[in-house]
Amino acid sequence: MTDLNRLKQQISFCARGDLWEQVPRFLQDLHPADLAEIIADAPPEAQGPIFEQIDDELKPDVLVELEGAAEENVLRSLSSEEISDFVEDMAPDDAADILGEVEERSQEILELMEEEESGDVRELLQYEEDTAGGIMTTDFVAVRNTITAGEAVEYIASLELDEPFYYAYVVDREDRLVGWVELWDLLKPSNRNKRVVDLVEHDAIPVHVSTDQEEAARVAAKYDLSSLPVLDEENRLVGRITMDDLLDVIQEEASEDLFKFAGSNESELEYDSPLRACRARLPWLLITLATGFLSSVILKHFIAQITTAEVLSLSFFVPIIMAMGGNTGIQSSTLIIRGLAVGTVRNQKILKLLSREIIAGALMGICCGLIIGLWAKLMIDRTVTDAMAFSTFYLSFTVGIALFAAMSFAAVFGALAPILLDRSKADPAVASGPFVTASNDVIALIIYYLVTLLMLAMHG
Structure with missing residues (x-):
């Protein structure tokens, strides 16, 4: 297991000595969460330069892991063009969170993004930050209830998704949620010619875009859901909240309450x-x-x-x-x-x-x-x-x-x-x-x- 404390000391030594060419070798083969921790524990003036030494393919993932002052310092060191490139490689909900941190530059960054990616992010930015709509992702799998299981499998195989999924939501022609179906049921040879409506489970438990994030996390915990479907005002399926975001909400709300008990804040x-x-x-x-x-x-x-x-x-x-x-x-x-x-x-x-x-x-x-x-x-x-x-x-x-x-x-x-x-x-x-x-x-x-x-x- 990598000794992060030793790496932090070595990187800190290089930063003090202006030996930035030595830093990339210390950052190789590290998980984005570990890279984010190294940046967060570095002096504020070194956080941006350390981020620059990370492999370009990992930068979007590291940016997602950053929080608070470290995130602000890194974003401040990046140009709008660089941020637009990074958020295009993120899941829509993560991209929306990043743009929320650079609100004064968000419109400029959105205009620099590809139209398809920027459209998803614009949709998410319209919701309040602490609501189900604010933490959901538009990256989800939904199939019509009128098609067969075989057609559903072919459709799913054609999608490019950033988030993992374990079952597909089933919707009608108006995109209203009907239920859900396990991928395993869609893949069974005996079900290939069956219609999805015959395989659907009707006990889906959704929340609405205006639902408070804490209430959404409570619903997911109560019913042991790995993701939570989100409906708009017309009860159409518009997104889902994934487990990682639900865990973040639980941690955030718990921390907020603890700080209030102490008469302080995070x-x-x-x-x-x-x-x-x-x-x-x-x-x-x-x-x-x-x-x-x-x-x-x-x-x-x-x-x-x-x-x-x-x-x-x-x-x-x-x-x-x-x-x-x-x-x-x-x-x-x-x-x-x-x-x-x-x-x-x-x-x-x-x-x-x-x-x-x-x-x-x-x-x-x-x-x-x-x-x-x-x-x-x-x-x-x-x-x-x-x-x-x-x-x-x-x-x-x-x-x-x-x-x-x-x-x-x-x-x-x-x-x-x-x-x-x-x-x-x-x-x-x-x-x-x-x-x-x-x-x-x-x-x-x-x-x-x-x-x-x-x-x-x-x-x-």
Whole structure:
């Protein structure tokens, strides 16, 4: 197996020494994905020159594998004529993705392409990037339902395809999807004279061009499909989404959600600039800081209500209450977001899920409330030495009740927030971001404040 790390070091040495004539020998016999990795890990100023050293036949495949800043740097180093030559050798969906990265030059590049290739790409560019139409390819096999299996085989043999396929779609005279047929069935000698309509499977599961890419990937995963037929507004078959694109969507959506959980975005992986990292994270941190201001105001009023030393000791447990409330909310929201992402959370299950989270939050609150109550009694017994207005048992009981209430509420709020966001067409992944986490902290503090005052008032 090729040692890519060693190759990267050797190429980096050649780049620093301006020894570009030595680079091609290090790039021989490598897979396009490995070549793309070498380019991506090279310094930005060397990425374009390294791409130039790759064999011309491999350049289109390597360009398809590139992402982010590396892709931008390489495309910036190429002329419009070079890009047009490369995209002509790509599958239509890959060519459309490349032109989407050079939008300001896309029309010029399309005019330089052969009419047949540019027509397919123009068709794909009309769809939104994150829809089924935006990720589909027009490179698919479809046969009429009126022809024989033998005629279908001859027709398929005449096609020039860039993408692999394992079955042919079957359409009627208006190009509406009828179903699909396995190539194996078409090739059987006993089926040569049978009409395709007699061999067709009618359980094809299509999506429309406007379907969100995440929903399309969910459909493919649910029904174990290696490719997904795509229909236009008139239910005509216009393309298919291949497995490699479906996997890319799943990875992209998962990465996007993870970055939202952290209050950042994927650009941090693509760029080295500290300013870009700051721009990605700072807005969320400022929101968190604002909720911190609110927490400080609440805590100030909390302490102002408490004058005796033993009651002041209740402030020792503020960090625990806030942390447990925040973490309980994160657990609930993460589970719900996962359910929404894979489609297991449906309308009829929402009330059941909320009921489960209420009970689970209460049970966890009881367990943790008992534990913190015992710990609070131990702490307060060792701290308070003056004559006490309240018993240490009552104070520890107050802490336990407050934690129980905070965790119970956080479990429900954490489950409800992503559901409400999803219903309002917002991204539910935001529910596990710093904003909702900080909100849980503030709510937990308010609950602790109110429960403490209520319990002390009842004792008085």
